[in-house]
Amino acid sequence: MDTGGCADLKVNKMHGVGGSFNHDRHHSDRHRAVLAAPRSWPALGDSMVLGQVLEVFKSIPADCKEAQDILWTIFNPQNGTVFIAQNETIFNARNDSMVLEQVLEVLQSIPADCKEAQDILWTIFNPQNGTVFNAQNETIFNARNGSAALKEAASSLQRLAEEKSAATDSPKYISSQIMESNKGSSITLLQGDIKMQLFRSAVKCNQCIWPQSSSGTVTVPFVLDPEFSNSNKALIRAALQEFNTLTCVKFTDRTMEADYLSISSGNGCWSYIGKTGGAQYLSLDKTQCMSKGIIQHEIEHSLGFYHEHTRSDRDQYVDILWNNIAKDDWGSFEKKDSNTLGLPYDYKSVMHYDRKTLSNMPWQPSILPKPDPTVEIGQRYGLSNLDVAKVKKLYNCDLCSTLLSDKQGSFSAPKPPEKYKNREDCQWLIRLPSNKISLQFDDFDVQLTTDCSADFINVYDGDSTSSPVLLKKACGKLDLPPLLSSGSMMLVEFVSDGAGSASGFTASYRTAVPCDSTYTTDSGIITSPGYPQQYPNSIDCVMAILAPADYKISLSFTQFELEPFPECGNDYLIISDGSRSTSQPIGKYCGKMRVPKLVSTGNVLLLQFHSDIWVSNAGFKAEYSFVKSL
Template sequence: ESLHCDFCNNKPYKNKMKCIVNLFLLLMFIPDSDIPMMEGDILIHPRGRSAINCVSCLWPKSADGTVLIPYNLSSGYSDLFQNSLQEFHTLTCIRFVPRTTEKDFISILSTGGICASFIGRIGGEQQVYLDSGSCMSRGTIQHELEHNVHRRQSRSDRDDFVTIMTQFISPDKIGNFDKMDTNNVGLEYDYGSVMHYPGNAFSNTSGQATIVPKPNPSIPIGQRIGLSPLDVSKINRLYQCDDSGLLLNSANGTVTSANYPSTYPNNSTSVWLIRTPSGQVSLQFIAFDVQFSTDCVSDYIKIFDGPSKASPVLLDRTCGMGLIPQLISSTSQMLIEFVSDTSITATGFKATYTSVQCGGAFYAPGKNFTSPGYPAAYSPNMNCIWKITAPAGYKISLTLHDFMMESAPNCIYDSLSIYDGADTSSVLMVKYCGTKSARTFNSTGNAMMLNFISDKSFQYKGFLASFKWNLPGFCLLQ
C-alpha cells in the first residue's frame, strides 16, 4: 500500500485515473509489486536488507581496480542511457557492463512511469525501474544507478545542514525523512548532489518547502542535471578508486595542468570532464607549453566531443608551444585528457571554458556539421559561429550540401555568412538565405568562419555542410 501511494503522490498526475492505470501496469509488470518503498524511490528487499551502512553490500573490486556492475537492459532506451553510464566510467572506477553469466546483476526495466531501485548489491537479480519516457534525464538515470552503487539521499548528519519542515509533510510521508546510519566517507554535505531531494519533496502545501538549507535558505538543492563533483568523490572514496577524473560542472570556469604555472609531474595521466548546465562547451586556451615530440608520442593533450574517450575527437594529440584554436563541443560535455611520460616536463596549460548556445570550433581534417536541429527547423533568435582551423600551409574546402532558410532582400532576417579567415574582419565570401543548391567554397588561408543568424519570425531546416583540409599541390584529404 505504501509503495503504491508513493508512486501516486510523488508524481504530478493530473487525475487519479492515470495513477490507477499506472498502478495496474505496476501490478502487471513488476513481479515483486508488494515490495515496500522508502524515500520515494528506494525499494526495500523482502529480506529486509536496505544496504544503509553495509560493507558487504558493496560490489566487488576486480584485480585491475575497477568495480564491475553487470546489467541487463530492456528495449526502448535511447543513447542518453549510455551517455549517463559513461560519466561513471570516466570519473570513477565503477563500470556498468552488459551481463553475461554473472550471478549478481541489475535488471533495468521500463514500466509504469516508475523510477526506483534498491540500495547497493543485494545478491542475485535486482530490479532498477527506469521508465523510458518519464525517467529519461541524465540526472534521474544516474540517481537510480547511484543507489545501486550504494549511495543514499538521507545522511545521518542531515540536521546540521537542513531543516525539515514537518508541518508541510503529511503523516504518511514523514517516514521518507527518517535519518539513517549512513557512511559519509568523511566528505562534506552536498546540497548539489544528484541524490539530494528537491526543496519541495513530499510537500502537502503548494509553494511551501519541506527542506530548507542552513544557514542560507536560498542555496539551490535537488538538481537532476547529473553527478556533482562530490558525488564523484564519495563514490571514489567509498570504493577506494585509484585514478579518477575531475568533474567541472559549472557554466564557466578554468582548467589547468597539475602544478601550473610550475612544471607538471612526470608519468601521469589526468582527465577533466566539463559538463555545463546547458548549451555547448566552448574551450579557449590562455597558455600552452607541453614537451614536444614527433607525433606527440611523449607528452600530449587530447580533447573529445563527449563524456568519454570513445567520443569523437575534437583535438587529436597536440604538444609543443603556442595557443590552440578555440574548441566548441556539439553538446554540454567535453573531455580533456593530458598525458606525460617519464622524462622532460614543461609548464603545461591553462584554459577557460564557458557555455555557448550553438556553433562549433573544429581542428580536425574533416567533419560534417549542421545548423541546430537539422533537418528539423532551427530555433528563433540564434547567433551561431563555426570556426574551422587547419595547420599552417593547408587550405580548407567547405561544401554546403543542403540549404534552406527564410528568404529576404540582402538576407536581412535569417542568413549564413562565410568568411575567408578566422573572424568577421576577414573577407566575406558569401551571405546566403533562401534555398540554394550544393556549392563548394575554398579558403585562401588555413582558417574559415561561418556565422548563422535567425530572427524571431520564420524558421526552416537550415543547412548541412562538410569540410576537408587541402594541402596545395596534393589531393584533398580523405
C-alpha cells in the same frame, strides 16, 4: 500554469485589502488602476528608480513563473513596443494602449503570495509617486536623463528573457519526478524509491558494495529489459557511461555472471540499496523514468547510497519543515546512520531532494538550505562532481577525473605555477544541460616529443574515449583555436609518461551560441548571423578559421555594413591574428568601414562579432582561402 509553483494562490492582496480591479478598456483611470497601494515610495530620480528595479530583477528566482511572465510581457526589448529608443521612453502608452491592456491582464494573474512578483509591481507600477508610472504624460520610465541606466536595464532584462526561455525548457527536479512516478505504487518503498530487502545502513554495510578486482576495477554486469525501445536503451547506456568514464565502476553487459543488475521497465522508478546478490532488479518505467538524472539516481542507490538529505550530519546544512510534510511521508526525511565518507555535503547531488519534494503545500518548501535559504538544492540533469567523488571514495578508485557541469568554467593541469607530475593521466568531462560547448585552451605547454608519443592531450566530441576526436595527441607549445562540440558533452584527456614534464595547460569552456563556428576547409564563405537578412541584436559570436600548420589564411570582405558608432562602441567585428581573443588584433570595424584584404601571419584567424540591444544592419560577407606559406 505549473501547479507546483505559486500560481495556484488566489489573488487577494495585489490591489489592496478589499480592493478590486476594473478592467474596462474605456475606464478613464485605466493607467491608475494598477495598484491601490497602501505603501508609498519616496520620490526618486529616474536613474535611481532604474537601479532599484535592477536590484529587484536580480532577486527573481527562475522558478517563479509569474515574475518571469511580468518581465517577458512588460520588458521585451526585441519587439520595439516597450523599449522605444528613439524617444528614450519605455511604454509610450499614447500609441500602445493595447499593449498596456496586455500588461494589465498579466497583473491580474499575479498571486498575492508570490513575493518576487509583488516586489516587481511595487517597484515598477506605483502610480502614487509619479516617477515610474507617469500618468500625466502616459509614459513609464521617462529616461531622458537616464539613458545609461536604461541601457543597463535593457541588457539585464534581455538576459532574464534568455533565462526564462532556458527555464521553460528545463526538466523538473529528479526527486519530484521520481515521487510522481511512484505515487500510488503497490510496492513498499523507503524514502519514496528504495526497495528494502533487509534494513541496512547504506555504505556502512560492507556486503552492500560491489567487489573490486586486483586491478582496481569494479565490474557491475547488467541486462536490459527487451521491453525498452532502442532510444530507451541508448539513454540508459549514456547514463551509465558517465560512471564508466569518471570512476573505476564499470557497467558491462552481462555474460555468465551470477550477480548482476536486471534493469526492467517495471512499475515506477526504484532500486535496492547496494549489491543484494543474484539477479538484482532495478525498475525504470519506460514511460516515466526515462531521463539521465533519474537513471543515475537509481544506479547510485544500487551502488550503496541513500539520499543526500538523510545524511547523519544533514542538520548542519538543511532544515526539514515538518509542518509542510504529511506525516505519512516523514519517514522519507529521517536521518540515516550512514558514512559521509569525509566529503562535503552536496546540495547539487543527484541524490538530494529538491526544496519542494513531498511538500503538502506545493508553493511551500519541505527542505530549506542553511545558512543561505536561497541556495538551489536538488538536480534536474544528473551526477554532480561530488557524486563522482563519493563513488570514487567508496570504491577506492585511484583516478584523476572531474565532472564540469556549470554553464561555463575553467580547469588546468597542474594548478599554476606548478609543473605537472610524471605519469599523470587525468580526464575532465564537460556536461552542459543542452547546447554545444566551446573550449578554449588559454595556455598550452605539454612536453614535445616525436609524434607526441610521451605526453599529450586528446579532446573528444562526447562522453568517452570512443567518441569522435576533436583534438588528437597534441603536444608542445600550441596556439589553438576554440574547439566546438556537436552536442552537450566533451571529454578532455591529459596523459603523461615518466620521461619529463612541462607547464601543462589552462582551459576555459562556455555554452556555445549557434553562430560560433570553426572553419577548416581550404576555402569558404563567412557571414554574419542571419545573412542576407539583418543580424539579430544582443549576440556574440566567435568564428575561427584554422588552416594546416604550413599555411596562412587570406580573407576579403564582399559586403560590410554594421551599425555606425564612435569608436565602434555598439556593434563591431574584431579580427585577430591568432587563435585567442587576446591575440594581436588586426582591426575593429563597424559602420560601412572598408575592411582591407587580410593575410594571417600564422595558421589561425579569429573573428569576434558583437551586436548590442538596439540597432541592427545588413551585416557582412567574407571569402577566405588557405595560402601555402613560403
